[in-house]
Amino acid sequence: MPSSRFDADRWQARLDELRAAHHVPGATLAVLAGGTIHELASGVLHRGTGVEVTTDSVFQSGSIAKVYTATLVMQLVDSGVLRLDSRVVDVLPGFAVADDEVTKSVTIGRLLSHTSGISGDFTHDTGRGDDCLARYVEACANVGQDCPPETVVSYCSTGYAILGRIVEVVTGQTWDDALRDRLLAPLGLEHSMTLPEEALRFRVAMTHLGELGTDPEPAPAWDMLPRSAGPYGRVLVTAADVVRFARMHLDGGTAPDGTRVLSAESAATMRRRVVDCLDVWSFMADGWGHGWALYDWDGVAGYGHDGAALGQFSYLRVVPESGVVAALLTNGGGATGLFVDLFQELLGELAGVRMPGAFAPAAEPRAVDVAALAGTYEREGVHLTIDERDGVPRLRWQLTGGMAEYSPPIEADLVAVSDTVLAMPGIGPVSAPWLPLVFGALPDGTPYVYLGMRAAPKIA
Template sequence: MPSSRFEADRWQARLDGLRAVHHVPGATLAVLVDGEIHELASGLLHRGTGVEATTDSVFQSGSIAKVYTATLVMQLVDSGELRLGSRVADVLPGFALADGEVAENVTIGQLLSHTSGIAGDFTHDTGRGDDCLARYVEACADVGQDCPPGTVVSYSSTGYAILGRIVEVITGRTWDEALRDRLLAPLGLEHSMTLPEEALRFRVAMSHLGEPGTEPEPAPVWDMLPRSAGPSGRVLVTAADVVRFARMHLDGGTAPDGTRVLSAESAAAMRRRAVDCLDRWTFMADGWGHGWALYDWDGVDGYGHDGAALGQFSYLRVVPGSGVAAALLTNGGRATGLFVDLFQELLGELAGVRMPDAFAPAERSRPFDVAPFAGTYEREGVRLTIGERDGAPRLRLELTGGNAGYSPPIETGLVPVSGTVLAMPGIGPVSAPWLPLVFGTFPDGAPYLYFGMRAAPKVA
């Protein structure tokens, strides 16, 4: 096993150098090794004001928030108030979706493992009131399915907002209050919160946007998420607080002072494989538990989660066999490149694992027969048409329904990666230069296309 000694000066130099190479304005890093948390910071929180990043700076964690919500749900499993097999409709009377049969039968476990098939990108602003999640779930009555429940992973932020409402109904508190009282406070996470006005007490990172290879500029707004997106996308954190949260899971659900926050059984269930992932590139995961994304690094098991929020990108990796956890928070640029380059070295040295490279096609393109995959694939809010031009695969991406006004249609060439995987150039406020499109079939043989690890069935 490689040495686990953490050389702060050397890792600070690597963080500084890689951050500059990848045009990331600011970043913070926290690493748990040998029971001790080390913290580093680099760059600027805001390129417009010149405020420097510090280890106590607060960033948006994006979808890492889902693991916090999953932990709250598993606390309710511990208390006997929920089971993974509990039907959502039994907990939320009147719960409705566009597909009545799914609404009647979808389970808590399916929401946690992203196997509910519920259309995952239903972002609906229900205001700032304490009833925002109740109103959000009411609005889900018109939300459709990306795929049948229990078939494949199809990443669903909608499902986690529904879980947040379940937490509210059972605890009698808002999701924000339940998170604070049942998780943040027992773990002493004093630099973690859910609301922007709470974050203003601290140094807060600004989001940055820009074209690839350029220095990104401050975004026009700090955050675009409504309060109802909290359970799926807004826990505001420092890197060290993220690692403290991860350490509780590493320690089988106990806080450093011995307080039992989660049972060992529930902590294990959250990282026990519930489903395999055909798309192993979007989240760099090859499986999912009841909350955690799961990794197999050449036979070494790990878990973690990634997050994105309008130019802020976060990454958490845990290697339980080595007792190592590391969190990286960033505010723009090619953050995925920084993450991969840094964590390949970091986890290689401290935990003896080899993380895969960032997703990208080979330098020399390989032949690809478009014909078996040509056609239109559609999930709620997105239509993807695969065709060819001059013998090369091509994509037309259209936002539909309530999403239609966010962007005009995009047409782009695609580069083959394998017989069932294509790469498209990164678009919009993403941190990676290439995005995967993965073709698969449901258990009944019907074809679908993964984009953003959301399954879009073939419709034409």
């Protein structure tokens, strides 16, 4: 039977043990259990300076920022100025992407649920000015499609930058100011912010990079994302503030003092299933709502989100049935292994949840018809080639366009998991030993492959 009692000493020892085992320099953990938020910290913020992590240390949350942006959008739905079926072009005059039909038809709901099909990793530096999102959206005119809209879920950071610009146009504020005034301040999230200069008021976690299984070293730069990435990738937080934010959603949109931040209907809409996920490993989610990733743990429903910011990795899980919320923030190393090992125990004890293990192939790989999967697959910013060498499936993964500076081309042997799933070793700035490549077909029969839950259609 699950227990709401949180044994801080026991979980501190377990956090320390697992953090060290997975070569994670520093981590913070916050857990809502029995109506109380518990906070733990372990390790160092920066291996070069040795500054210790404390519970009020600030980390990069990566894509967990998307849920904050989705909440702002749903506040505007509450106010009546937006609807989920509002067309983006009606809210942002002059908005365009490369596909004219998508330009005319794409809705706010499709952006929220990652079903617009718009190429999702358009990283474009438009400077540090308050006009960065306006200029980003202007540059989207040349952004193509990963897949047709409403066919499959294809994870789309581009869509969340567009949503951030919608927030600006409707509110008359920058996205940063709107987030602070409409969400962070009402919830009393005093250790949450969006800009690096704001984070410098606090103890800040440094990004670390290195090969999995080794102690990573401090990165050359703390953050490589431009300011325009804010709505999809940069809310700077403590673990406890993430839990306080999620608690508002758990409580149907109200703050602890009773302040209505979001309507109960909109809070429910954000976690109502819109689409199923063929790739159930990359985010460990089997579905998506209007902002939240959705989980089914042997019949126990949950929601949450993961985030990555080039070496910093974050994880958030909410179990409504038991009122448990847990957030883990890390600054490098084998963070996925730490998360899985810790949360399997933690959610098992506190919420009765059987969370699945990390993705990995079987010890004895199965044979697969590589010819059926081989070819060239492409989406915005990524070019994938799958072939075979001496009977072993092989991948070449090349970043292109604005993404090219983030990593040189990567080549790796693959391991078959099934006839439609291959496993790639976790190479580069990732936190897991294996990454899934999941193959499927669009409704029109076009083959595609998921990598990181981004759909890349076959082009040759």
